[in-house]
Amino acid sequence: MAKPETGYAIIDAASEPDIFSLLDECNPPACCLYSEPLQPDMAELAPYLVEVTEDVRKWLDTRNTPWGMVVYTTVTMRELRHHLRKFTMVIIPGQEKPVF
Template sequence: TPPVHYQETAWGLLLAPHQPPLWAVIDGVNCREVMARLSQTDAQYTCLYASTNATTQATAPWLVRIEADSEIRHWLESLPQDQHWGILLQSNATLKQLRSHLRKFTLLWTPANDQAPVYFRFYDPRVALDMSQALEPWKLAALMAPFEALIIPASPHMVLPPELTLTPAVELDTPASEVQGRLVHIALSEDTRAANGQGRQFSIGDTEYQRFG
């Protein structure tokens, strides 16, 4: 079986009664109103960065629990998907567990510079989709260890994997309004999940770096 399985899904399916809890990682860079929205909600949420600096937090990634009938759910569902506001996760982990895990991946060591890591914006859906295709399966398994699936809002500005069949197809010239509400569900095969192993730091090699390019 292929290591990564792609299929189309929708908000209603993700929030059905038998599904694992749904979370979002919202990108403060692409969604500037995130802090104002979260301050008005009673949802569980936290910043993935340790900084308490307001300027840093304004462009930080934010982890938030999504309830089916919540204002946050309806707000995120209404955002234009070509805004690339963030990603969704299905996970039974706690807020604290997820934050601790995801913080390990906000910096990435690349072959371009072995002296310093770069910010890794895995919560930008374009990066998340590229990552699912570029990373070695065991590294993807390390990143996805505490969640069942990674879900990204589809957009015309993405390199969709050949294994994914969207009907109707999403092309570069497809109007963003036509992909609204269409989500890509990314899950790992059981074999891949079992192969999870991780070093002290998150890094990619030359081959993975080329794939990202």
């Protein structure tokens, strides 16, 4: 029997600062895509991976911001986070080191 898919929202806190209210009120399974420890100013702008529970779905349906996207997968949150972290760094032309 195939493992059921789980929905995960990738929410950009820079575009949707109310994410922290969602996390406090609904307490869904969630993690930051950046490595910890994070400076508070970076945590306020970071992308978060949030399991789409019924409460999260209702909250997402009320958003008018370009908050992010939902992906569906059979892998664990930990495996998905590991995969997505590859896409949190970019190289800017003329700079030696990648940036978030």
